[in-house]
Amino acid sequence: MNLLAAAPVPRDLPLPLPVPEWLLVFCLVVFFLVHILFVNLMVGGSVLVVLLEWMGLKNKRWDALAHEVAQTITVNKSLAVVMGIGPLLCINLLYTLQWYSANALTGHAWLMIVPLVIVAFLLTYLHKYTWDTWTSGGKKTLHQLTGLGAALLFLFIPLIFLANVNLMLFPTEWEKVKGFFSSLGIGNILPRYLHFMAASLAMTGLFLAGWFGRRDSDLSHLEGFSRPELRRLFYKVCTCITLAQFLFGPLLLFTLPAAGITTAVYVIIFSGAAVGLLALQQLMAELKSPDAAIGGRYGRIVALFSVVVLGMGSGRHVYREAALAGHQAEVKERTARYAAALAEFNKGQAAKPQPAEQSAEQLFMNCAACHAPAVKLVGPPLTEIAKIYAGNPEGIVAWAKAPGKKRPELPQMPSFAHLGETSLRKIAVLMLEKAAVK
Amino acid sequence: MDFPSFYMDHLAGGRLIIGLIASLHVLINHPLAVGAYPLLTWMEWWAHKHNRPDIDRLACRITFIVFIITTTVGAMTGVGIWLSTSLFAPFAIGSLLRVFFWGWFAEWLVFISEVVLICWWFLSWRKADTAEKKRKHIKIGVALSLMSWLTMALIVAVLGFMMKPGEWNQTRAFLDAMTNPLYAPQLGFRTFFALMTAAVFIWFTAFFFTRPKVAGDDGPKRLRRWIVYRMSHVVLVSLLGVFLFGTWYWNCIPETMKANSSVALLTQEFMSWHGRFQSLLGWTIVAFVVIGIGGLSNTFTLPRWALLVPSVMGIWLLGHFERAREFMRKPWVIGEYMYSNGIHKDELAFLQSEGLLRHATYVKHREVTEANKAECGRDVFMLACSRCHSTTGLNGVIEKFTLMYGADKPWDAAGMTLFIKGMHQTRTFMPPFPGTDKEAEALVAYILQLRENPQTLRGAQSEGITFAPVAKPVEEAGR
Numbered sequence: 018m019n020l021l022a023a024a025p026v027p028r029d030l031p032l033p034l035p036v037p038e039w040l041l042v043f044c045l046v047v048f049f050l051v052h053i054l055f056v057n058l059m060v061g062g063s064v065l066v067v068l069l070e071w072m073g074l075k076n077k078r079w080d081a082l083a084h085e086v087a088q089t090i091t092v093n094k095s096l097a098v099v100m101g102i103g104p105l106l107c108i109n110l111l112y113t114l115q116w117y118s119a120n121a122l123t124g125h126a127w128l129m130i131v132p133l134v135i136v137a138f139l140l141t142y143l144h145k146y147t148w149d150t151w152t153s154g155g156k157k158t159l160h161q162l163t164g165l166g167a168a169l170l171f172l173f174i175p176l177i178f179l180a181n182v183n184l185m186l187f188p189t190e191w192e193k194v195k196g197f198f199s200s201l202g203i204g205n206i207l208p209r210y211l212h213f214m215a216a217s218l219a220m221t222g223l224f225l226a227g228w229f230g231r232r233d234s235d236l237s238h239l240e241g242f243s244r245p246e247l248r249r250l251f252y253k254v255c256t257c258i259t260l261a262q263f264l265f266g267p268l269l270l271f272t273l274p275a276a277g278i279t280t281a282v283y284v285i286i287f288s289g290a291a292v293g294l295l296a297l298q299q300l301m302a303e304l305k306s307p308d309a310a311i312g313g314r315y316g317r318i319v320a321l322f323s324v325v326v327l328g329m330g331s332g333r334h335v336y337r338e339a340a341l342a343g344h345q346a347e348v349k350e351r352t353a354r355y356a357a358a359l360a361e362f363n364k365g366q367a368a369k370p371q372p373a374e375q376s377a378e379q380l381f382m383n384c385a386a387c388h389a390p391a392v393k394l395v396g397p398p399l400t401e402i403a404k405i406y407a408g409n410p411e412g413i414v415a416w417a418k419a420p421g422k423k424r425p426e427l428p429q430m431p432s433f434a435h436l437g438e439t440s441l442r443k444i445a446v447l448m449l450e451k452a453a454v455k
Numbered sequence: 456m457d458f459p460s461f462y463m464d465h466l467a468g469g470r471l472i473i474g475l476i477a478s479l480h481v482l483i484n485h486p487l488a489v490g491a492y493p494l495l496t497w498m499e500w501w502a503h504k505h506n507r508p509d510i511d512r513l514a515c516r517i518t519f520i521v522f523i524i525t526t527t528v529g530a531m532t533g534v535g536i537w538l539s540t541s542l543f544a545p546f547a548i549g550s551l552l553r554v555f556f557w558g559w560f561a562e563w564l565v566f567i568s569e570v571v572l573i574c575w576w577f578l579s580w581r582k583a584d585t586a587e588k589k590r591k592h593i594k595i596g597v598a599l600s601l602m603s604w605l606t607m608a609l610i611v612a613v614l615g616f617m618m619k620p621g622e623w624n625q626t627r628a629f630l631d632a633m634t635n636p637l638y639a640p641q642l643g644f645r646t647f648f649a650l651m652t653a654a655v656f657i658w659f660t661a662f663f664f665t666r667p668k669v670a671g672d673d674g675p676k677r678l679r680r681w682i683v684y685r686m687s688h689v690v691l692v693s694l695l696g697v698f699l700f701g702t703w704y705w706n707c708i709p710e711t712m713k714a715n716s717s718v719a720l721l722t723q724e725f726m727s728w729h730g731r732f733q734s735l736l737g738w739t740i741v742a743f744v745v746i747g748i749g750g751l752s753n754t755f756t757l758p759r760w761a762l763l764v765p766s767v768m769g770i771w772l773l774g775h776f777e778r779a780r781e782f783m784r785k786p787w788v789i790g791e792y793m794y795s796n797g798i799h800k801d802e803l804a805f806l807q808s809e810g811l812l813r814h815a816t817y818v819k820h821r822e823v824t825e826a827n828k829a830e831c832g833r834d835v836f837m838l839a840c841s842r843c844h845s846t847t848g849l850n851g852v853i854e855k856f857t858l859m860y861g862a863d864k865p866w867d868a869a870g871m872t873l874f875i876k877g878m879h880q881t882r883t884f885m886p887p888f889p890g891t892d893k894e895a896e897a898l899v900a901y902i903l904q905l906r907e908n909p910q911t912l913r914g915a916q917s918e919g920i921t922f923a924p925v926a927k928p929v930e931e932a933g934r
Contacts, residue, residue: 025817025922027457027816027817028816030546030553035553035557091574092574092578095570095574096571098534098570099567099570101534102534103560106552106556110552114457114458117458117549118458118459120461120545121458121459121461121914122459122915122916125917127538127542127916128538128542130535131535131539135531138526138527139528142523192920192921192922194919351925358805359802362804362805362809366804382876383877386870387870389867389870394870395859395870431882433881435880436880
């Protein structure tokens with residue numbers, strides 16, 4: 018409990034969840050993984066394209082390969098965006114307070130997602146559709162810079178999401194956050210980022226090994242590459258990076274703040290890693306297999322990786338649940354307490370006899386903000402009004418219902434027709450009385 | 456609101472940003488997606504049926520532009536509405552998501568199919584080289600048109616619901632919200648508006664792709680005449696729909712909101728526009744009629760620039776429609792349920808009796824004292840006013856009070872307090888003040904301090920958060 022002493026405990030929205038919680042959790046985990054897969058392919062793809070195009074300066078065949086890879090990014094990026102909406106919907110519902118709070122605390126960066134992604138996407142299209150026209154000299158450099166610009170943006174934008182996903186887990190830290198950059202100091206963002214980036218490259222490698230391995234895929238643009246060679250190349254990317262993940266993974270796990278660490282988290286993550294070892298072993302076997310047989314284990318490898326990813330995704334959720342359990346409970350308790358007090362109050366209000374009609378004095382409060390007895394506040398003082406409407410309260414009523422504009426130096430009076438004729442008459446009579454007393 | 460307050464002082468809290476993102480989204484979505492997909496599909500079908508490869512090529516080129524814009528700026532501004540609303544009004548979007556979950560979920564599924572279909576449709580266009588493949592390709596276009604219309608149909612339900620909740624606040628039922636009375640007219644208005652503007656967009660873009668390249672080549676000219684003639688028909692027919700559904704829409708708006716709309720038009724930023732409103736609306740329709748009829752002629756071709764006139768007016772008309780729609784919602788963010796500052800209707804009296812600060816989370820003090828008055832006022836401002844007002848900037852409280860109490864004389868604190876408490880009576884588009892008398896006085900103290908010493912109020916995104924321990928229930932505190 019001490020740990021949570023510094024966490025703000027806000028009230029939740031007084032509306033029930035629209036669907037059972039377990040369903041939302043299931044959707045969150047699964048949809049998020051689908052989303053992140055396409056994000057991986059988009060980010061990893063754009064990084065690979067930059068590298069391959071640069072290699073292409075020396076040997077044209079790499080340039081052609083870079084162009085082929087670039088074709089895949091624009092579709093993957095559209096899917097990355099659209100597949101992100103589902104998990105966002107779920108996380109908004111499941112962690113309403115934590116999620117929106119993290120958004121607000123990193124607000125400027127959160128808002129910058131929109132223009133940054135637009136620019137990154139436009140650069141990606143520019144890069145793709147100028148490939149055959151910006152081919153030499155300064156134009157080629159400009160082309161490469163376009164690709165680099167897009168890749169750098171794709172490397173930065175995930176950091177904003179990561180900062181939010183991370184910050185929401187630690188309400189006790191919220192008080193320390195003063196803007197996006199300071200939020201990067203909380204939790205273990207750097208290891209998470211490295212793990213994500215490595216996953217992007219590994220998944221892209223695996224995807225391209227399959228993409229170029231399709232029997233009906235057209236390799237006619239890729240002179241100097243054979244199909245097995247391409248498969249082996251991207252298998253190699255996937256294998257090397259997956260090996261590195263056995264470094265980044267533990268680094269991430271062991272730097273996680275203690276808040277959500279439970280035995281279950283370890284069990285799930287280590288089981289995932291064990292399956293990861295199997296996938297790695299299969300990858301190695303693929304790399305060693307002869308040209309004719311390469312690709313035979315592709316389905317198995319994809320299945321194994323799916324299990325790994327599902328394990329990591331579930332482990333991540335179990336950690337989140339544990340890290341937020343205390344805060345969620347406190348929020349629930351405070352929300353219930355507030356609802357009870359509110360219901361009690363409203364019951365008392367309903368039981369009270371309906372207030373009698375408002376007195377003239379009460380009604381006059383609507384006017385007193387602008388009309389003082391003897392001095393001009395906003396509108397003319399009562400003394401002046403009395404002079405104009407002496408013995409004519411009906412005149413005041415008519416004016417209040419549809420005020421005109423007589424004095425150019427004063428703001429126009431709003432209509433008070435909604436108070437009703439009877440009330441306005443009461444006010445008018447009182448106004449004249451008040452002025453007479455002065 | 457019980458979330459850290461994201462706040463951009465000089466942009467009227469930041470509402471302006473939602474407005475800009477949303478307007479850009481609608482301006483792309485309506486003409487370039489909802490309206491253009493069916494028209495381009497129809498062009499493709501016509502080209503196939505009458506064996507006109509030039510029309511097919513033209514449709515494909517325009518689709519390229521549509522593809523690039525909708526999958527970048529179009530898609531991201533759509534997501535951007537959500538991302539920015541999460542910052543400025545998490546209470547509203549959070550509540551809407553809970554009520555409209557299935558609506559949003561269905562929209563997402565439709566949206567996925569829309570994205571897949573536009574990628575598929577455009578990227579496979581040139582590969583469809585046989586009659587059979589072409590027929591299949593046209594079907595993708597038809598599916599895409601349907602899906603993009605469905606996306607709009609679902610989201611309009613949410614917009615309509617925010618204006619007039621129907622029976623929702625009693626039954627909390629999803630279907631009630633979906634069948635609210637403003638739904639059909641608004642959807643019809645948007646559908647025909649989309650078709651009308653899409654026709655002008657295609658017409659305009661076609662000029663760039665139908666330039667005669669070889670002297671004496673009649674092809675481009677013939678193609679241009681073809682597209683102008685067809686698109687002007689679309690303009691004229693859709694215009695009628697825009698007019699009819701627009702009229703129906705305005706007739707369906709509840710009376711109170713209509714009353715508000717005249718306040719909106721008269722007193723707010725619309726003030727100077729109001730005189731021109733009706734004549735401009737008239738001219739917009741005239742402009743579309745003129746180019747629609749002009750396009751029917753086969754003796755002369757309307758110049759390209761002539762199309763910019765109705766386009767600009769169309770943008771203006773839609774912009775006005777959206778702004779008025781947003782404004783007419785006031786003082787509610789969700790009609791009869793939640794005020795625009797996130798206070799629920801049913802907790803108003805409670806907070807007025809017990810105190811806004813007492814039940815908030817992100818505040819420095821819970822009780823107003825002489826010593827902390829202005830600091831409390833600052834928190835009250837952030838909770839009750841900051842969703843619409845800046846301090847000293849756009850739509851600022853200082854500006855508003857200067858209009859009332861004058862720029863060159865001291866302001867009367869007692870008068871201001873009275874005004875704040877009765878504000879919703881005189882400014883019917885504003886929510887009632889949701890705090891105690893002391894909190895109203897604190898707010899006035901803060902405003903007077905601001906006047907003396909204008910200081911930008913920084914939001915949680917730069918200032919971070921402060922929170923006082925949760926207050927004990929009133930009875931225990933010994934009241």
